[in-house]
Amino acid sequence: MDYILVFVIIGLAFVMVAASLIISRILAPYHPGGMKNTTYESGQKTIGPSWIQFNVGYYLIGLLFLIFDVEAAFLFPGAVVFRSVGLAGLIEIGIFIFILFLGLIYAWKKGVINWV
Amino acid sequence: MLMIPELIILVTALLVLMAGTMSPNSGKALAPLSMFGIAASFVALVFFSPQTGEMLGGRFVMDPVAWWFKILFLVAGILTVAMSLDMLDGRLTKQVKGMASGAEYYMVLLSTMAGMMYLCSARDLISLYVSLELTTIPLFLLTAWVRDDVRSGEAGLKYVIIGAMASGIMLYSLSLFYGLTGSTDLDVLRVSLTSSPALLAAAALLVGGIGFKLTLVPFHMWAPDVYEGAPLPITAYLSVASKGAGLVFLFHIFYRVLGGFLPDWGAMVAILATATMTFGNVVAIWQKNIKRFMAFSAISQAGYLIMGFLGKSAEGVPAMLFYLLVYIVSNLVVFAVIIFYANETGREQIEEYKGLARRHPMLSLAMMIGLFSLAGIPPLPGFVGKFFLFSVASRAEFHWLVLVAAVNSTVSLYYYLRVVKEMYVDPLAEGDEKKLRVTPVLATTISVSAIAMVAMGVLPFFYEWIHTDTIVWLRGLGL
Numbered sequence: 001m002d003y004i005l006v007f008v009i010i011g012l013a014f015v016m017v018a019a020s021l022i023i024s025r026i027l028a029p030y031h032p033g034g035m036k037n038t039t040y041e042s043g044q045k046t047i048g049p050s051w052i053q054f055n056v057g058y059y060l061i062g063l064l065f066l067i068f069d070v071e072a073a074f075l076f077p078g079a080v081v082f083r084s085v086g087l088a089g090l091i092e093i094g095i096f097i098f099i100l101f102l103g104l105i106y107a108w109k110k111g112v113i114n115w116v
Numbered sequence: 117m118l119m120i121p122e123l124i125i126l127v128t129a130l131l132v133l134m135a136g137t138m139s140p141n142s143g144k145a146l147a148p149l150s151m152f153g154i155a156a157s158f159v160a161l162v163f164f165s166p167q168t169g170e171m172l173g174g175r176f177v178m179d180p181v182a183w184w185f186k187i188l189f190l191v192a193g194i195l196t197v198a199m200s201l202d203m204l205d206g207r208l209t210k211q212v213k214g215m216a217s218g219a220e221y222y223m224v225l226l227s228t229m230a231g232m233m234y235l236c237s238a239r240d241l242i243s244l245y246v247s248l249e250l251t252t253i254p255l256f257l258l259t260a261w262v263r264d265d266v267r268s269g270e271a272g273l274k275y276v277i278i279g280a281m282a283s284g285i286m287l288y289s290l291s292l293f294y295g296l297t298g299s300t301d302l303d304v305l306r307v308s309l310t311s312s313p314a315l316l317a318a319a320a321l322l323v324g325g326i327g328f329k330l331t332l333v334p335f336h337m338w339a340p341d342v343y344e345g346a347p348l349p350i351t352a353y354l355s356v357a358s359k360g361a362g363l364v365f366l367f368h369i370f371y372r373v374l375g376g377f378l379p380d381w382g383a384m385v386a387i388l389a390t391a392t393m394t395f396g397n398v399v400a401i402w403q404k405n406i407k408r409f410m411a412f413s414a415i416s417q418a419g420y421l422i423m424g425f426l427g428k429s430a431e432g433v434p435a436m437l438f439y440l441l442v443y444i445v446s447n448l449v450v451f452a453v454i455i456f457y458a459n460e461t462g463r464e465q466i467e468e469y470k471g472l473a474r475r476h477p478m479l480s481l482a483m484m485i486g487l488f489s490l491a492g493i494p495p496l497p498g499f500v501g502k503f504f505l506f507s508v509a510s511r512a513e514f515h516w517l518v519l520v521a522a523v524n525s526t527v528s529l530y531y532y533l534r535v536v537k538e539m540y541v542d543p544l545a546e547g548d549e550k551k552l553r554v555t556p557v558l559a560t561t562i563s564v565s566a567i568a569m570v571a572m573g574v575l576p577f578f579y580e581w582i583h584t585d586t587i588v589w590l591r592g593l594g595l
Contacts (some may be wrong), residue, residue, distance in 0.1 A: 105134070
């Protein structure tokens with residue numbers, strides 16, 4: 001019965017979750033209301049309600065940002081092993097950046113960067 | 117360079133996207149460009165790519181079965197582009213509103229084709245999974261392509277949610293395989309897996325996850341809604357290529373990894389096949405919308421298809437490949453006529469096919485032989501394909517399943533004939549006397565694929581090709 005251990009771990013997982021919820025309920029102070037219900041704005045006082053319509057442009061720019069953020073994240077491992085992969089690695093990274101660059105051109109041509 | 121066909125497809129995808137973005141007038145040139153890319157990939161695969169070989173340290177492998185599957189996907193892809201082009205270029209009598217530009221459409225379609233082709237060659241659980249997602253995620257987009265159509269959006273949303281669930285289930289299974297052996301390499305898995313309850317759970321979860329793709333009952337429930345809502349060419353593509361992708365995945369796991377266990381699981385495969393074909397057939401009888409009708413027909417066809425997994429011998433693989441080829445061509449012939457009729461009139465109900473034979477005799481003939489091929493009437497290829505699959509089942513001693521499948525084929529003939537009756541027997545509705553015009557591309561597509569379909573049934577060497585190509589290699593695997 002090698003699987004006993006699995007069930008024990010599953011049981012433990014349930015106990016852990018229940019215990020952490022119960023213990024925090026018992027020990028933690030509980031004072032709802034007041035400032036706690038306001039929108040979190042990095043410590044600044046909020047201006048107006050937070051239920052407003054966002055310009056869809058935010059999402060498009062956000063997506064674009066994400067693409068280049070991920071690109072940067074992929075470049076780091078390439079930079080770390082750069083000496084050992086040599087020219088082939090450089091070309092591969094070049095192709096990768098080129099494809100992302102095409103994505104930027106696409107977004108540009110589609111007018112994502114123009115703020116309306 | 118084994119990867120040339122895939123790379124051609126991917127480069128074409130980028131080219132199409134860029135061409136569409138850079139010059140707004142390029143709309144009509146995009147479909148020919150995509151078709152050229154697919155044709156180039158086909159040529160590269162047939163003439164310049166060896167049937168066996170490996171690269172990237174055995175992570176990307178070509179073998180005869182993968183080679184044949186890639187051929188099937190390319191055929192399905194080029195036919196789908198040919199069927200999509202009227203819709204995207206706006207050559208419709210009844211316009212579809214909210215259709216985005218063609219560049220993205222072809223780009224996304226080519227990406228899913230590339231995913232399917234990588235799926236054939238992947239030999240590692242991770243790359244298999246990534247390829248499958250590359251196949252599926254573009255299909256979500258394509259399903260929801262008609263922006264102003266609520267049904268299309270709904271279909272896309274349902275497909276995303278259920279597809280995500282199916283992926284989750286499948287990942288569970290893959291993680292169990294990894295947990296049992298500590299490896300993601302299929303060859304390592306093959307030698308190191310031993311029978312255990314966890315293995316059974318992994319196989320069951322895998323069948324569940326892939327069952328969504330293959331629309332096996334009871335994992336079929338997304339299919340009718342998605343098929344109905346998606347734009348017609350995408351419905352056609354979903355019904356053939358997405359099934360093919362599921363079959364490739366099952367083939368990898370069942371034959372490459374679980375080859376030793378599969379014979380003992382025959383009864384379960386047989387039950388799945390019975391449930392799938394019977395349910396698909398019985399429900400198809402009641403359908404009024406031609407897209408839903410084809411969805412249930414596709415479900416029942418999946419039931420026949422997985423009969424190839426029965427038994428000890430490798431004979432099932434060429435039988436499944438041949439049937440998939442036949443099914444792709446027959447189904448696409450039928451869909452091409454449905455697309456033609458919907459393009460001209462916007463009609464999708466079966467009873468609206470009334471008297472089509474008087475309005476366009478040739479296309480009705482093509483649709484009739486396509487439907488007869490799906491039903492399995494000799495000498496059409498559907499019969500030949502079913503014959504080989506049934507013989508696999510009977511050699512595996514599943515005589516009852518052969519009986520069930522034969523009865524099911526007869527039932528399916530009834531509902532396929534219903535459409536034929538509407539077209540041929542029923543009189544024209546009032547005001548329908550005007551002859552219908554068919555666009556040249558669609559006419560070529562339909563006639564070429566209909567002739568190819570009949571040829572596959574009459575000429576015996578198509579099956580011989582697949583059989584001789586694959587069987588020696590499969591025997592070499594020890595199957």
